[in-house]
Each structure stands twice: as C-alpha cells, then as structure tokens.
Amino acid sequence: MLNIKNWWPVYLTVLVAALSTIWGITADIWGAGCSTVYCNIGRKFQWETMSAGLLGLAGGLSVISAMRRQIEHDAIKQVHARMVDAFSLVDHIESLEQLASLLKQNLEKAGKSELNIVSGLAVYTVLSGDTSEMDKAASGAMSSLRRHDNNYLETQRNSHLDLPPQCYSILDMLKSAVSRQFPQNNRRIGNYSAAKHYQAMQSVTTIIRIAPAFKQLVLAERKRRISDLMNWNRD
Incomplete structure (x- = not known):
C-alpha cells in the first residue's frame, strides 16, 4: 500500500x-x-x-x-x-474492565439496592431481589476483582512509569475500586446485603467508567513523545 x-x-x-x-x-x-x-x-x-x-x-x-x-x-x-510497562498496564486495565462488565451483569441479576442519607448516616435498602443472592454476588464480585488484580495496580502505581498526572489519578481511583471494603455490619446502615451489593456495584461501575480514559491518555502520551522525538531528530 x-x-x-x-x-x-x-x-x-x-x-x-x-x-x-x-x-x-x-x-x-x-x-x-x-x-x-x-x-x-x-x-x-x-x-x-x-x-x-x-x-x-x-x-x-x-x-x-x-x-x-x-x-x-x-x-x-x-x-x-520506554513505554512497555505502561502498555502492559493498559492491557491489565482492559482485562479488569472486561471482568467488571461481567460482574456487573451478575450483580444486576441478583437484585437492586440503593443508598439514602438519613440523619447524616448512610442507610442501604433492597429495592428488588433476594438478599442472599445479592450478598453472594457482591462478595464474589469483590473477591474476583482483587484476585484478578493481585496488587498489580499498586505495584505499577509505585513504579516509575513517567506518565501524565491524570493517569495516576485514574490509577488511584481504580485501586480504590478494586480494594473497596464493605461497611461494618450494624443496624444503623440498614440492610447489610444491600450495603455490600451497593458497594460492589459502585466498584464495577467505576472501573467500567474510567478504564477507557487511561488507555486514551497513554496513547496520547505515546503520540506526543513520538512527535517530540521526531522533531528533535530533525533539528
């Protein structure tokens, strides 16, 4: 061609x-x-x-x-x-996004939950679904995310990738989503299964929403570096 x-x-x-x-x-x-x-x-x-x-x-x-x-x-x-580690991280985040999409489907099948703030406290309620299935889906989702990541995001976040600041902000949000802890079980939070389900749904939704932005930023950085290097070589 x-x-x-x-x-x-x-x-x-x-x-x-x-x-x-x-x-x-x-x-x-x-x-x-x-x-x-x-x-x-x-x-x-x-x-x-x-x-x-x-x-x-x-x-x-x-x-x-x-x-x-x-x-x-x-x-x-x-x-x-120079960016081989960054592209490996992109692949990892893409696979994490695919897993989050599957886990979101499981959570949606299990039921629906919501969060309300009552007197300054977070109160979770079940809107639909079986609480035992919701509890099972939530626990499975968070376990799958942590097992799949295996602290890879944490390791890469602390390495010297030399990426734009926005990339590190996204990494921090992804780490928080993967390592999200369920609230303590007490009567003040309402239904505990709903709380776990809601928090797990927040994690997978966050991953699905922000993962593509990381790849776009890395590709933009790659393009910028190539352009800068070519201009330097011409000079």
Whole structure:
C-alpha cells in the first residue's frame, strides 16, 4: 500500500515529469500546421531537459522521504521500548474492565439496592431481589476483582512509569475500586446485603467508567513523545 503522506512529493514530481515527456513527444503531432504562440512554444519545449531535471528531483525527494520514514520508525521503536510497562498496564486495565462488565451483569441479576442519607448516616435498602443472592454476588464480585488484580495496580502505581498526572489519578481511583471494603455490619446502615451489593456495584461501575480514559491518555502520551522525538531528530 502506497504511503501517500510521506511520498506524495515524489509521486507528484514523477507525474509532472511524465506529462512533460508526453508533451514533448507529441508536440510535433498536435502542433502540426499550427503557427500560434502556444504551438511554437510546444514545439520548442526542451522536454528532455525538463524531464531529466524532474526525475533527478524525484530521486532526491525519495531519499528525503525515506529518511523521514526511518526517523519516524526509529522514534516509534524508542518510545515503545520506554513505554512497555505502561502498555502492559493498559492491557491489565482492559482485562479488569472486561471482568467488571461481567460482574456487573451478575450483580444486576441478583437484585437492586440503593443508598439514602438519613440523619447524616448512610442507610442501604433492597429495592428488588433476594438478599442472599445479592450478598453472594457482591462478595464474589469483590473477591474476583482483587484476585484478578493481585496488587498489580499498586505495584505499577509505585513504579516509575513517567506518565501524565491524570493517569495516576485514574490509577488511584481504580485501586480504590478494586480494594473497596464493605461497611461494618450494624443496624444503623440498614440492610447489610444491600450495603455490600451497593458497594460492589459502585466498584464495577467505576472501573467500567474510567478504564477507557487511561488507555486514551497513554496513547496520547505515546503520540506526543513520538512527535517530540521526531522533531528533535530533525533539528
């Protein structure tokens, strides 16, 4: 597949050279019997010189385009090598998001809960569903998230990834979602199964909502670094 972005000056120069050659070769044919200024110019047109010069220019442009392409390729390799841990983290977060989507479906099938603030206290109630199923789904969801993550987010958060500050904010929110603890069981919080169900739902919903933003930020950072490195190499 032709890379028009990098090679269009070469293609254009070769096209002009071809048109110049066609013009010169056919000038005697279409200009026969014509004595206008344009016909005279066409017959006297030094197409050999023009075509040779344009083809030489095309050769020079092809070398420049190849060098630019090589610079871009080298920049991409360098950036990927430096960001390999960041891309591994992106893969991990994507798999965590997929798991959260499945767990959310299980929680929705088990029932529905809500949180109300009563006299400054968080009170949880069951809107629909069986409390035992809700309790089971909530416990299973949080256990699955922690087992899948296995402290990977915590480890990467404390490593030197050199990412934009927004990435670390998202990592903190993801860590909080994965490590969320259920409230203590007492009468003041209302239904305890509803409390567990609500908190688990908050965790999976948070992961689903913010996980894509992390990938977008990392890809944007990759693009910026490649651009900066290419500009530096050209200078």
